[in-house]
Amino acid sequence: MTSDLQFLPTDPQFQLNPYPWLAKMRQETSAFYDTEQQAWMLFRYDDVERVLSEWKTFSSKPPKPLDREDFTQTLPFTDPPKHQSLRAIVQKVFTPNRVEAMASRITELTHELLAQLQGSLADRNALYAAGHDLADPYLSPLFGDFTRGFPPTFLQAGTRDLFLSNAVRMHRALRKAGVSVELHICEGMPHGGFLGTPEDAELAVEVDRFVAAHWGCKTAS
Structure with missing residues (x-):
């Protein structure tokens, strides 16, 4: 196996566009063994269809016991007839209508849990401060002095980030001090x-671009 067929799932460029690599794999090899993940990968339709249908040859059972024995009796790790019996139970409960009926309650619970988490942030801040003033710049850079040659800064946050407000405030403080700064906010992150x-891969590319633009080098990623 040549090095140009190396599987790089954490490479930001690969995550953004894996399709040339997948096309190359379909053309040059029927099966690929990834030593890091210790797993075989198939790329051609006929091969995938055969593996999924010939369960006596290609079993779903793990080759060695998992850390939790209970997992060996779940849908992903069982073969017929056990697999069919488990699927029949699940299908009776998770019908499209039942799942749709639960959607509003799931959304409500999600917001309730997030509200509880946000409500506990003050206690966590106090624990982090360990009796010190929360406005101390050594605890929070929001209260620092950015007028003394502060370097270009890259900020990222998400709409589900507990510190989204702080990221926005930091961005405004740096802008006010004349610091070159970018703020990237991702939906739901x-x-x-x-x-x-x-989304993580896109941010990694943005970081690479930012670092290259300001310091002429690449990040470790």
Whole structure:
């Protein structure tokens, strides 16, 4: 297997556009073994269809016991006839109409839980401060002095980020001080990002561009 067929799932460029690599795999190899994930990958329709249909040859059971034995009896890790019996139970409960009926309650619960989490932020801030003034710039850069040669800054947040307000305030403070700053806000993103989604990959590309523009180098990613 040549190095140009290397699987790089965490590479931002790969996440943004994996299709040339997938096309190359379909053309040059029927199966690919990724040593890091210890898993086989198939790319051609006929091969995928065969694996999914010939369960006696290509079992869904894990090759070794998982950390939690209960997981071996769930849908992804069982073969017929156990798989059919589990699926029949699930299908009776999760019908399209029942799922649709639960949508409003799920949304309501989500907002309630997020409100509780936001409400507990003050207590967490106090714990973090350990008795010190929360306006101390060593605790929060929001209260720092940005007029003394503060470097260009890249800020990112999401609409589900508990610190979205702080990110916006930081952006305005830096702008007021004449600092070159960019603020990127992603829809639905929590604090720290989604960890592996296309939105994360897009942000990584933006960071690379920002670093290259201001310091002429690339990030470790």
